[in-house]
Amino acid sequence: MVVQYKCPGCGADMQYDSRSKKLKCSSCGRETDIEEASYEVPDAEGGGEADAPELSPFSANTIKDETEFEELQAEPGFGSFDGTAGRQYACQNCGAVVITTADTAATHCSFCGAPVVLGDRLSGELAPAKIIPFTIGKEQAQEEFRKWCGGGKLTPRDFMTADRIKSITGMYVPFWLYDMGGTGEADCTATRVRTYTRGDYIYTETKYYHVYRRVSMAYCMVPADASEKMDDTLMDCLEPFPSDQMKDFKLPYLAGYLAEKYNYNDEQLLPRVMKRVNSYAEAYLQSTIQGYTSVTWNRKSIDLKKVNARYTLLPVWMVCYDYRDKEHVFAMNGQTGKIVGSPPLSAGRIAAWFTGISAGVFALLRVIALFLR
Numbered sequence: 001m002v003v004q005y006k007c008p009g010c011g012a013d014m015q016y017d018s019r020s021k022k023l024k025c026s027s028c029g030r031e032t033d034i035e036e037a038s039y040e041v042p043d044a045e046g047g048g049e050a051d052a053p054e055l056s057p058f059s060a061n062t063i064k065d066e067t068e069f070e071e072l073q074a075e076p077g078f079g080s081f082d083g084t085a086g087r088q089y090a091c092q093n094c095g096a097v098v099i100t101t102a103d104t105a106a107t108h109c110s111f112c113g114a115p116v117v118l119g120d121r122l123s124g125e126l127a128p129a130k131i132i133p134f135t136i137g138k139e140q141a142q143e144e145f146r147k148w149c150g151g152g153k154l155t156p157r158d159f160m161t162a163d164r165i166k167s168i169t170g171m172y173v174p175f176w177l178y179d180m181g182g183t184g185e186a187d188c189t190a191t192r193v194r195t196y197t198r199g200d201y202i203y204t205e206t207k208y209y210h211v212y213r214r215v216s217m218a219y220c221m222v223p224a225d226a227s228e229k230m231d232d233t234l235m236d237c238l239e240p241f242p243s244d245q246m247k248d249f250k251l252p253y254l255a256g257y258l259a260e261k262y263n264y265n266d267e268q269l270l271p272r273v274m275k276r277v278n279s280y281a282e283a284y285l286q287s288t289i290q291g292y293t294s295v296t297w298n299r300k301s302i303d304l305k306k307v308n309a310r311y312t313l314l315p316v317w318m319v320c321y322d323y324r325d326k327e328h329v330f331a332m333n334g335q336t337g338k339i340v341g342s343p344p345l346s347a348g349r350i351a352a353w354f355t356g357i358s359a360g361v362f363a364l365l366r367v368i369a370l371f372l373r
Contacts, residue, residue, distance in 0.1 A: 015256025016133065128312055132313070170316075178273050184281050188295050193294075318331055
């Protein structure tokens with residue numbers, strides 16, 4: 001099933017505009033609200049915005065208390081409307097065959113350039129529950145990328161002297177957003193050491209304490225990218241994605257962008273998320289024991305479980321930059337503008353930087369030596 005949105009005024013193709021947050025006609029400029037788009041997606045069974053818990057953006061330092069954790073309720077992580085997948089489609093504009101990979105959910109016609117959404121690739125268990133739409137357009141993304149590269153103190157001086165952006169692609173990357181909750185328990189022996197003088201003697205006093213902690217923890221919307229094509233480290237570095245911009249999934253948001261369906265379901269990614277959240281929980285548990293000279297752990301246990309997992313599409317600009325016959329790939333958060341990637345480094349500028357640091361340290365040492373004379 002190919003979905004293409006036509007302008008009610010002139011019949012040209014419409015696509016999602018990140019500035020107005022509406023469908024916009026590239027020909028006459030007419031705008032249409034997402035809710036008023038001609039193609040409607042059936043509502044997910046048993047779901048709805050009213051049923052979703054009030055959740056704040058994920059932060060490793062954000063922990064809710066026990067009563068709030070008990071209020072978290074399991075809910076469907078994806079929509080549930082029918083459909084089947086395919087690899088070959090016909091463009092409704094020019095009739096050309098649109099050939100896609102098995103993972104593609106939104107693309108462009110290679111012949112007429114019309115935005116194409118493959119509705120059946122987002123059906124059944126492939127239907128996202130939520131989406132965070134783009135707020136940064138292509139021109140703004142290009143400009144922000146140039147500023148970011150030009151500000152590198154250790155990059156070659158000619159890195160941004162010419163337009164070497166080979167491609168810049170806006171795409172919705174499939175993520176699972178997890179709500180995790182449970183308890184942490186610790187038993188340890190702590191000491192407080194005090195040294196004091198009486199007469200000619202120096203005394204050291206050591207007091208021992210038995211310390212016990214039991215805490216309830218809830219981590220909300222922990223993200224994990226579900227695409228096998230995306231580098232996990234690169235995607236992790238793009239966080240955070242602001243959850244207050246999250247919307248119920250609707251097909252019109254995809255018009256004009258690329259999108260892919262997930263390759264890994266929530267159970268397959270759960271071990272990676274568990275490892276990540278366990279490290280946060282352990283750090284928090286340790287942070288509750290302070291004010292002691294030393295702490296010896298006798299027993300420590302963390303018991304976390306998955307409460308929810310929502311299939312969500314998150315906005316990412318992928319930038320391919322050609323520099324000295326080598327491609328460099330960067331990613332930009334389509335909501336916040338945060339850019340991650342490894343730019344080329346200049347050996348000369350690195351050497352100059354270290355020389356400057358060394359000269360500064362040497363000068364400081366000379367000043368200290370003169371002062372101590």
